[in-house]
Amino acid sequence: MTVADESGAAMETAGRACELLARHGTPHARAIGLGDREAGTPAETILGPAKSLNVEVIVMGAYGHHGIREIFGSTTREVLNASPTVLFLHH
Incomplete structure (x- = not known):
């Protein structure tokens, strides 16, 4: 997506x-x-289709300038907490 x-x-x-x-x-x-x-919000945009399409894995790109803190930003945390399936993060 x-x-x-x-x-x-x-x-x-x-x-x-x-x-x-x-x-x-x-x-x-x-x-x-x-x-x-x-x-919608970034998390809604990711999770809505993932749930309705019954996906097997969500692959998200993550980037930032402040290391691990940036990878686990608010959208990533929200998707991690609500993901209906496996989540693969690539930084």
Whole structure:
């Protein structure tokens, strides 16, 4: 899932991510692209589709400038606490 200013751009990015995953043995990835206006809070945007699509794993990118504190920011904590499935964080 990708969120961008425009849903078309978000869908294009999500599609490229799915192509990459398919090349690495994950053929069942599903592209979801949302525009800013369609998305709720970051955690809601991640968890809503994860629950409704009954996903097997959530993969989240994390980045920041202050080490481990940034990885476990408010969105990450919220997703960790409410995730219906396995959560893989990549920093």
